Structure formats: C-alpha cells, structure tokens
Amino acid sequence: MKRTNSRKMSLKILWALVACFLIGGSQPAAAKVKVVATIADLGSLVQVVGGDDVEVTVLCPGEMDPHFLPAKPSLARKLGRADMLVYNGMELEVGWLPLLIRKARNPAIRPGAAGEVDCSEAVTARLEVPTGHLDRGEGDVHPEGNPHYTLDPRQAVLVAHHLARRLGEIDVDNAASYKQRAATFAQDVEERTVSWRAETAVVAEMPVIIYHRTWAYLVDFLQLDVMGEIEHRPGISPSPRHVQKLIEEGRQRENLLVISATWDHHHVSAEVAERSGGQTVVLPAQAGAGGGAQGYLEHIDGICRDLAAAGKARP
Numbered sequence: 001m002k003r004t005n006s007r008k009m010s011l012k013i014l015w016a017l018v019a020c021f022l023i024g025g026s027q028p029a030a031a032k033v034k035v036v037a038t039i040a041d042l043g044s045l046v047q048v049v050g051g052d053d054v055e056v057t058v059l060c061p062g063e064m065d066p067h068f069l070p071a072k073p074s075l076a077r078k079l080g081r082a083d084m085l086v087y088n089g090m091e092l093e094v095g096w097l098p099l100l101i102r103k104a105r106n107p108a109i110r111p112g113a114a115g116e117v118d119c120s121e122a123v124t125a126r127l128e129v130p131t132g133h134l135d136r137g138e139g140d141v142h143p144e145g146n147p148h149y150t151l152d153p154r155q156a157v158l159v160a161h162h163l164a165r166r167l168g169e170i171d172v173d174n175a176a177s178y179k180q181r182a183a184t185f186a187q188d189v190e191e192r193t194v195s196w197r198a199e200t201a202v203v204a205e206m207p208v209i210i211y212h213r214t215w216a217y218l219v220d221f222l223q224l225d226v227m228g229e230i231e232h233r234p235g236i237s238p239s240p241r242h243v244q245k246l247i248e249e250g251r252q253r254e255n256l257l258v259i260s261a262t263w264d265h266h267h268v269s270a271e272v273a274e275r276s277g278g279q280t281v282v283l284p285a286q287a288g289a290g291g292g293a294q295g296y297l298e299h300i301d302g303i304c305r306d307l308a309a310a311g312k313a314r315p
C-alpha cells in the first residue's frame with residue numbers, strides 16, 4: 001500500500017517537472033515549414049532556399065523514374081502533414097500526384113492554396129511545346145512542353161527565386177532569409193556555369209544521341225549537338241527499325257556519344273553505341289540518382305564530370 005502511494009507521489013513530481021519544463025523551460029525553436037517536394041531536384045532546391053527554416057521530404061527518390069512513381073498510401077500520408085507541396089508540373093507527375101493530393105485531404109496544399117507551388121510557373125524558356133494537334137499516340141508528349149527543366153541550371157535559378165517568394169508568403173518572418181539564400185544560389189550557379197561549360201567543351205564537339213528527352217534542357221544549357229533520340233516517341237520503347245536507322249546514321253559520324261539516364265534501358269544505348277563505333281555514358285537525371293543525398297550543385301557537377309570523362313575517353 002505504502003509502496004503504491006510513494007509511486008503515485010513520484011509520478012506526480014515527475015509530471016510537475018515535465019509541466020515546469022514545458023511552460024517555463026527553454027524557448028521552443030520556431031516550427032519549421034514542412035515542405036513535400038515531388039522530385040529530388042526540387043527537394044534539393046527547397047533545401048537550398050529554405051535552409052534551417054524548412055523540413056523537406058521528397059516523394060520520388062533520385063534513383064526512381066519520376067514518370068512512373070507508384071502512388072503508395074505512405075506518400076499520401078506525407079502529403080497530409082505538409083504545409084507546402086512543391087512540384088515540377090507540366091504533367092511530369094500527372095500519373096500519380098493528383099491521386100495522392102486527393103487521398104491526402106490536406107486543404108493547405110490543394111490546388112490554388114498558398115501551400116501549392118507549381119515550379120513550372122517560373123520557367124521562362126519551355127522546350128518542345130507542341131504546336132497544333134496533340135496526338136497521344138505519338139507517346140508521352142506533354143501539351144505544355146518538355147517538363148525536364150530542372151536539368152538547366154538557369155531555370156533552377158528562376159525556380160529558386162520562385163520558391164523564396166512562395167515560402168516568404170507563408171512564413172513572413174523568414175521572408176528575407178529565403179530571398180537571401182536564393183540570391184546566393186543564383187551567384188553560385190553563375191560562377192560554376194563557367195567551369196561547367198569549360199569542362200564539357202570537348203563533348204560539345206561530339207555528336208550526341210539521347211535516350212529520352214530528359215536531357216533536352218541540359219543539352220540546351222551545355223550547347224551539345226544532338227543528332228537523334230533512341231525513344232522515337234517519348235516514353236515508348238523504340239522499334240528495332242528506328243534503332244537500326246540510328247545505328248546507320250551514327251556510323252556516318254565520328255566520336256558518337258549516347259547519353260541515357262540511370263533508369264533507362266541501357267542495353268539499347270549500348271547496342272547503338274557499339275554498332276556505330278561510339279560510346280555510352282549513363283548520367284543521373286535527378287539529384288542523388290547515383291545513391292545517397294546530394295545537393296543540386298553537386299548533381300550538376302557530377303553530370304559535367306561524367307560527360308567530360310566520356311569526352312576524354314572518346315574512341
């Protein structure tokens with residue numbers, strides 16, 4: 001009996017101590033803005049701009065193809081807890097994001113809400129915007145143009161400024177910090193662009209075949225010379241006839257380089273390169289695609305390094 005009483009007493013003291021700590025203890029840290037980004041590149045950009053003021057979760061890890069992410073309930077739960085959703089738009093996530101948003105039932109990130117951020121709104125130079133009639137039989141053709149703009153660092157800078165503006169709207173106290181971090185990132189990109197272009201200058205002289213149009217923006221940024229695509233229609237496996245035609249065209253050119261992403265069908269790239277006397281390079285199409293966490297700048301650094309190595313090793 002006595003024992004129970006003393007246990008009750010010590011519990012009371014413990015609760016009193018907890019209450020004291022909660023009420024009068026050290027000042028709790030300001031709550032971070034919980035941001036969910038759809039793809040790793042955008043997750044990295046939010047982290048750069050948000051710094052310690054945000055907590056970032058990425059739905060599609062860098063090593064997975066963002067065209068085809070399974071819409072798992074665990075992802076909807078992550079969205080359910082978010083203050084802000086940051087997505088690529090231009091239909092890149094059309095196969096899974098609308099479903100996840102519906103399942104999440106989170107008013108903060110619903111279309112039109114302050115926490116819903118479509119980064120493609122910041123993109124000034126959209127590539128491959130179709131003109132005239134759009135035929136879905138032509139493959140994964142997006143009516144708003146090629147959605148892989150994060151691979152152009154110039155567009156990434158515009159996205160960073162856009163994120164700073166939108167974060168500043170829902171977290172006014174830190175608006176100046178967001179703006180400052182975006183400006184620093186813009187400066188970093190400007191400085192590194194000089195070395196990225198110098199490093200890959202050797203590749204700019206090589207004829208290039210790309211697997212999917214993932215690389216369109218990178219190619220535009222580095223001014224590479226693209227002579228063809230393995231995916232005749234985006235998102236659809238190439239026909240043997242198309243592959244044969246590419247090989248024949250490739251044979252006419254020297255120093256051919258075939259670029260594919262970590263998730264593409266490399267045996268086709270390898271076949272085209274081998275039979276036309278060229279070489280292949282497999283590049284990470286999203287930050288961290290090679291495994292592990294990685295920032296945006298390091299991601300572009302890695303791509304340029306791999307391209308430069310392929311340029312030096314040309315047959």
Ligand SMILES: [Zn+2]
Pocket residue numbers: 067140147148212213214234
């Ligand atoms: Zn695509």
